[in-house]
Amino acid sequence: MKIQEVIDRLMAYHPDLGDAETCDGIKFGDAQVACTGIVSALVPTVEVIKQAISLGANLLIVHEPTSYLTPDWSEWRADFDCQVYDEKIALIQAHQLVIFRDHDHMHAHQPDQIFTGVLTYLDWLPYLTATQTVPFGFTVEFPESKTLHAINQELMTKIGMNGLRYVGNGQARIKKLAFVGHLFPDAFIPQQEKEDGTWTDYATELIKSMAQDGIAWWTDVKKIS
Secondary structure (H helix, E strand, O other), X not given: OEHHHHHHHHHHHOOOOOOOOOOOEEEEOOOOOEOOOEEEEOOOOHHHHHHHXXXXXXXXXXXXXXXXXXXXXXXXXXXXOOHHHHHHHHHHHHOOOEEEEOOHHHHOOOOOHHHHHHHHHHOOHHHEOOOOOOOOEEEEEEEEEEEHHHHHXXXXXXXXXXXXXXXXXXXXXXXXXXXXXXXXHHHOOOOEEOOOXXXXXXXXXXHHHHHHHOOOOHHHHHHHO
């Protein structure tokens, strides 16, 4: 089976968004080659890419950007050179991987597929209310109220977290709660395309500071840990 056939089946499963402009699609590679294996991941980190290569898979389906830029173009469009990005793309190309991003279509499902996955892990899907009452979010209502502390322990145990921060009274009893989306990209630095065609947003400005000001990368952290 060709990679394109796999993608076609995936898209047939999703809601049809018509002519809506999305960030989904093939970001790298030739989808007309035979599929040797599929890896699905939230983020296409270098570790994930290497794992896909080690498994002999040539199709990587991901939810978040490969290029670190919010629109996820196939080329680097920030106003500075990024060696980390260049090395990442070289790895993808050397092993002829196809990367397909599946983001907007997943969020178009009702209920949203990302929220559904979290609710399934928590065994809370039966408590999902029928009406979406919060913007870009979903509400669950327990048969009986639980303390905030108990909910936090449940989150840690079922999702596999080793810690959790919260604000509020741990003994407060909760019967209804909402899962909502992450902060909007414009929350700190407005995303924009400059007159010279380069792109800037919160994420690229952070990466720029790390690259230009010598802030430690993960490889440096490991050396001193």
